[in-house]
Amino acid sequence: MKAVTWQGKRDVRVEEVPDPGIRKPDDVIVRITSSAVCGSDLHLYEVMTPYLNEGNVLGHEPMGVVEEVGPEVNAVAPGDRVVVPFNICCGSCWMCSQGLYSQCETTQQHEHGTGAALFGYTELYGEVPGGQAEYLRVPFGNTLPIKVPEGPADDRFLFLSDVLPTAWQGVEYAAVPDGGTLLVLGLGPIGEMATRIGQHRGYRVLAVDLVPDRLERARSHGVEVYDLQEHEDDLVEVVREATGGRGPDSVLDAVGMEAHGAPVAKAVQQAAGFLPSVLQRKVMDNASMDRLHALYLAIELVRRGGTISVSGVYGGTSDPLPMRVLFDKQVQIRMGQANVLRWVPEIMPLLLDGDPLGTDAFASHRVPLDQAPDAYEKFQKKEDGYFKVVLQP
Numbered sequence: 001m002k003a004v005t006w007q008g009k010r011d012v013r014v015e016e017v018p019d020p021g022i023r024k025p026d027d028v029i030v031r032i033t034s035s036a037v038c039g040s041d042l043h044l045y046e047v048m049t050p051y052l053n054e055g056n057v058l059g060h061e062p063m064g065v066v067e068e069v070g071p072e073v074n075a076v077a078p079g080d081r082v083v084v085p086f087n088i089c090c091g092s093c094w095m096c097s098q099g100l101y102s103q104c105e106t107t108q109q110h111e112h113g114t115g116a117a118l119f120g121y122t123e124l125y126g127e128v129p130g131g132q133a134e135y136l137r138v139p140f141g142n143t144l145p146i147k148v149p150e151g152p153a154d155d156r157f158l159f160l161s162d163v164l165p166t167a168w169q170g171v172e173y174a175a176v177p178d179g180g181t182l183l184v185l186g187l188g189p190i191g192e193m194a195t196r197i198g199q200h201r202g203y204r205v206l207a208v209d210l211v212p213d214r215l216e217r218a219r220s221h222g223v224e225v226y227d228l229q230e231h232e233d234d235l236v237e238v239v240r241e242a243t244g245g246r247g248p249d250s251v252l253d254a255v256g257m258e259a260h261g262a263p264v265a266k267a268v269q270q271a272a273g274f275l276p277s278v279l280q281r282k283v284m285d286n287a288s289m290d291r292l293h294a295l296y297l298a299i300e301l302v303r304r305g306g307t308i309s310v311s312g313v314y315g316g317t318s319d320p321l322p323m324r325v326l327f328d329k330q331v332q333i334r335m336g337q338a339n340v341l342r343w344v345p346e347i348m349p350l351l352l353d354g355d356p357l358g359t360d361a362f363a364s365h366r367v368p369l370d371q372a373p374d375a376y377e378k379f380q381k382k383e384d385g386y387f388k389v390v391l392q393p
């Protein structure tokens, strides 16, 4: 089959790889019809390179049609339309029973001290072949695939794989009081979806980014947007003024480790990229390699006694944090990979009854799988309005 493979820093290629097959009695093989590219894939493209190996198949936001099932699978059958969550979880261990699917005890990666395995996401998360491919092997066939109805086009359901539950959890963890104010940092797909969810829940929503078409997109549905480039020096002041002098009740960081505005950390990330992979790992396993600009902004922006929710992915192990400010302001922080299946029952009704979150028109580009290298490049550079790309095998 054809698949998007990682070959090195900023180098992905579509190659022929062996077809996946049923390996365990509860495996399912899905023929992929749509597979999105995520901001998290950009971390693999640029920064997390020491944890990848040439030929790794990328992708963790797929959906398609069940092609084949193992003998123990009875929850889905060939021909069923399914979305595949990005976390690989058993659905029955203690963590899964608590709704903490991204911490699944059956697939935790003990060797690296990390949580549940993920599709298409580095050795740290199990090096499991991903879904930017024509076919995908999905384990735990009775609990993991999300069955969705025929009818609407793929995009209505595709974002259940990651964007919707991640943004949902981000807003949930932001603990915005009724009628309160949520400020979202970053208007990529995660941040943009979080603004919509915040509005759907009746919050006042503010957001910050620096890409003009992303700011415009959020502004067009009523978000109060701030351009970081314009407010490099006075963002905190201006936002505070707009929020009763206190700051927003909650701030959601939907940026993560590659934030704009952190030149020193960027230099460290880039320099580490030139070391041999063993040394790169040493640096990454023992040092701060995150660009923390967005998190620092969140800490400054949030009101005293407010909550910061972190959806953006961080990877450093000794990132410097302003503990005095956090302690003094009495800030609460929640974060983590989304527990995809935890939120599906709450989100699904919004996809079946109209489309209040606007998933049908959420993607900016749909391209054949073959064009993945170009799509990765444009998405990284945020060129040509690239916002959310769906690959169509």
Ligand SMILES: NC(=O)c1ccc[n+]([C@@H]2O[C@H](COP(=O)([O-])OP(=O)(O)OC[C@H]3O[C@@H](n4cnc5c(N)ncnc54)[C@H](O)[C@@H]3O)[C@@H](O)[C@H]2O)c1
Binding pocket: 038, 039, 040, 041, 042, 043, 162, 163, 166, 185, 186, 187, 188, 189, 190, 191, 208, 209, 210, 211, 214, 228, 254, 255, 256, 257, 258, 259, 260, 261, 293, 294, 297, 310, 311, 312, 313, 336, 337, 338, 387
């Ligand atoms: N927690 C999870 O389960 C989970 C799931 C999916 C994605 N993510 C993470 O969420 C983050 C966002 O993902 P995405 O797909 O929306 O990515 P993206 O790269 O498209 O979006 C990031 C946005 O942040 C903006 N930005 C950069 N620096 C900024 C700054 N200092 N202040 C404000 N905005 C800034 C960029 O211009 C961009 O629009 C990534 O870190 C991704 O890895 C987490």
Ligand SMILES: [Zn+2]
Binding pocket: 037, 038, 039, 040, 041, 060, 061, 086, 162, 163
């Ligand atoms: Zn993703």
Ligand SMILES: [Zn+2]
Binding pocket: 089, 090, 091, 092, 093, 094, 095, 096, 103, 104, 105, 106, 107
């Ligand atoms: Zn589990």
